[in-house]
Ligand SMILES: Cc1cc2nc3c(=O)[nH]c(=O)nc-3n(C[C@H](O)[C@H](O)[C@H](O)COP(=O)(O)OP(=O)(O)OC[C@H]3O[C@@H](n4cnc5c(N)ncnc54)[C@H](O)[C@@H]3O)c2cc1C
């Protein structure tokens with residue numbers, strides 16, 4: 441099993457690591473922040489021009505033809521290497537850089553960055569896979585629409601949400617990102633364009649169920665049609681502080697099961713304290729209501745705001761502008777930002793430089809020095825485990841015992857029974873909860889491989905799944921115990937994927953990621 445080597449470090453090396461980790465802001469503030477702003481300005485300007493000129497729908501067919509040609513050229517070749525997207529590893533929204541790309545034929549899909557059309561009758565939006573969540577909310581909300589599920593980090597892409605997994609606080613109502621999709625346009629291993637929908641009449645219906653979680657191993661996604669719903673300008677959010685784990689989970693479960701709530705999320709701050717938040721869309725706030733523009737640059741980090749409500753132990757209601765709500769964890773990259781800019785929540789910093797935050801995740805990834813990466817490898821946990829809700833209490837106890845990292849992100853969602861890589865074939869919907877653990881583990885006994893394997897083993901035992909952007913140390917048989925390969929294996933044969941794309945395990949296991 442691969443993993444970080446237990447290297448003995450000299451005192452000097454330890455000091456250097458400590459210094460680079462704790463003073464990362466010396467590089468982040470003067471270099472990464474300005475670069476992030478430049479990049480943001482450039483992409484927004486480009487999107488504006490493309491949208492104004494309405495060039496995207498016309499250009500799409502040309503871009504697809506280009507991708508088909510690349511695949512056909514691969515098919516006509518010696519087929520000694522397999523295909524993957526050419527998206528550079530440091531651009532992706534996971535801590536790891538994929539090594540498998542080095543030896544594969546890279547198919548350029550990076551030009552697929554446009555929103556193609558919006559259909560207000562069918563209530564759908566058709567987009568290319570490199571479109572980001574930030575781009576979609578910026579486009580849809582002013583038109584009075586939104587995606588039913590908006591995974592919160594601005595730079596997450598539609599392609600990643602579909603071929604990987606996307607989860608958000610509206611999951612109690614809509615499921616995972618894959619469940620709000622209506623069709624996928626795929627370039628197959630033979631270089632043909634096909635459209636897979638969930639309709640029985642569609643000849644590629646099975647592929648529609650197979651694509652989510654398949655990580656680009658069944659074909660190349662070139663567009664997706666996704667449901668949209670009407671949006672209102674605010675979210676009315678109620679915060680319920682809870683002073684015991686039992687109360688927290690009880691409240692979270694009831695909130696997740698209540699049809700009144702559009703949004704349900706929990707943040708757990710210690711083993712016994714946390715806050716459950718429930719929300720629904722709202723028009724303009726009533727007079728005297730508390731309005732909190734949490735996305736503004738001078739506002740405290742969202743998780744710190746919630747922590748203060750937990751400490752005050754008082755139920756409160758706030759009206760939050762919709763886009764601010766969706767991207768509430770963006771400014772603080774959940775709570776990861778405190779390792780990068782420790783004083784970033786200080787009012788002095790927020791009022792002077794807060795407007796420039798957050799640094800772009802891809803640029804942070806690009807500029808992570810080796811010694812800082814070593815610290816992350818040894819101590820940092822980035823995991824999302826999707827667990828049936830009735831096993832959440834046990835899971836939290838295990839996380840507490842093994843890593844004791846807080847806050848924990850608790851995001852309930854509905855998992856319908858359907859074919860595909862996730863094994864949920866009970867015939868009924870089940871409420872799951874995503875337990876997100878992001879932070880440094882201070883426990884002496886923590887070992888990146890052994891501890892993660894322990895957590896993975898528990899998750900398998902309760903019929904849960906691990907999100908695959910994270911480090912996974914499962915063996916191949918363990919992986920197929922967690923995921924369901926029946927439909928997938930058949931699709932790999934049917935669509936000629938076996939020598940065209942790697943198997944999903946060959947893309948996600950720890951050994952192929954740096
Ligand atoms: C839509 C679809 C079509 C498939 N077509 C074939 C095929 O033609 N040949 C093949 O070898 N494997 C096919 N498979 C793969 C097949 O599901 C797996 O190979 C596995 O055997 C499924 O067994 P299961 O009992 O677990 O069914 P599940 O995968 O649990 O079935 C889940 C759902 O898919 C539906 N379903 C399953 N198989 C089919 C089917 N053939 N046609 C329509 N709906 C189906 C079921 O009615 C059920 O609603 C298909 C899968 C799906 C989802």
Ligand SMILES: NC(=O)C1=CN([C@@H]2O[C@H](COP(=O)(O)OP(=O)(O)OC[C@H]3O[C@@H](n4cnc5c(N)ncnc54)[C@H](OP(=O)(O)O)[C@@H]3O)[C@@H](O)[C@H]2O)C=CC1
Pocket residue numbers: 523524525526527531532533534538549569591592593595596597598599600601603604605606607608655656657659660661662907908909947
């Ligand atoms: N709230 C949430 O749900 C969050 C989710 N995440 C995780 O982050 C990841 C998303 O990151 P992101 O940077 O957007 O995506 P990535 O570029 O990391 O893509 C994820 C996988 O999807 C494949 N893929 C992407 N686009 C296509 C395409 N057009 N055709 C075929 N395959 C494709 C990639 O294949 P290839 O390797 O060939 O490029 C890769 O295996 C997801 O896995 C998600 O689970 C992270 C943070 C929050």
Ligand SMILES: CC(C)=CCC[C@@H](C)[C@H]1CC[C@H]2C3=C(CC[C@]12C)[C@@]1(C)CC[C@H](O)C[C@@H]1CC3
Pocket residue numbers: 533534535536607773774776801804805808822824876878907
């Ligand atoms: C909500 C879900 C399902 C997942 C959230 C995961 C994120 C918290 C991580 C995904 C990629 C991570 C990276 C970092 C922090 C945590 C994530 C955003 C870094 C910014 C940490 C500092 C490093 O130098 C670069 C990392 C890039 C990836």
